[in-house]
Amino acid sequence: MHQSLVRKLSVLMWVVVSAAGCASTPTKIGPTTRPGGQWVESVAAMCYPPAGWTAEPLKSSSRHSHQVWVSPTRSTAYGVIHFSLPFPMTDDLVLWGFMREMKRSEGAAELVSREAAPDLPGLRFIAKGGLYYVRVNLMSKGWEGWAVYAGTKVDRPIDPAEVSSAQIARDNTAVRAKN
Numbered sequence: 001m002h003q004s005l006v007r008k009l010s011v012l013m014w015v016v017v018s019a020a021g022c023a024s025t026p027t028k029i030g031p032t033t034r035p036g037g038q039w040v041e042s043v044a045a046m047c048y049p050p051a052g053w054t055a056e057p058l059k060s061s062s063r064h065s066h067q068v069w070v071s072p073t074r075s076t077a078y079g080v081i082h083f084s085l086p087f088p089m090t091d092d093l094v095l096w097g098f099m100r101e102m103k104r105s106e107g108a109a110e111l112v113s114r115e116a117a118p119d120l121p122g123l124r125f126i127a128k129g130g131l132y133y134v135r136v137n138l139m140s141k142g143w144e145g146w147a148v149y150a151g152t153k154v155d156r157p158i159d160p161a162e163v164s165s166a167q168i169a170r171d172n173t174a175v176r177a178k179n
Helices: 002-021 091-106 160-172
Strands: 027-029 038-040 045-047 064-070 076-084 109-117 122-129 132-141 144-153 174-177
Touching: 045 076, 076 160, 091 109, 091 122, 091 132, 132 160, 144 160, 144 174
Parallel strands: none
Antiparallel strands: 027 174, 038 045, 045 174, 064 076, 076 144, 109 122, 122 132, 132 144
C-alpha cells in the first residue's frame, strides 16, 4: 500500500513539473508597458532608462543579472536585478533574501518601509544599506524574481528630479517570467 501511494505521488509530481517546464510563452508581470522602452534580455524586462542616463556594464553571476543606468551626476540610479530562486517563495521570504544579500554586499541593511502593491505581483519597499538607499518594486513568479529600483548613494545629496525620473522608470518597467 505504501509503495503504491509513493508511486502515485511520484507520477503526480512528474506531471506537475513537466507541465510547468513546458510553458513556452513568457508570462508578463508588473506594470503595463508604455511606448519608448527597450527590451533587455539579460534581465528579462522592458526597461525605461531616463534620457541622458548611462548604462553600466552588466553585472552577473550564475544566480543573477543586474543592469543599471546612472544619472549624469552619478548619484542616482535606475536598475533591474533578475535573479533565480531555489524554489517558489512568498514575497516576504524574497524580501528577507534581498535584505540578507544587501547586508552581505554593503555591510548594512535596514528596512525603512514595506507596503503591499496592488499594481504588482509583489511588494514595494525602501531599504538603506551601507552604500545605497533603494526604493524597490520586488516581484517574483515561480523560480525567478526581480528587484526594480530607484537608488541613491547614501553619502551624496539627493537630487529630487533625478529620483523622480528613476522612480518613473522603475514604475514603468515590466518583466517577463520564463516559466
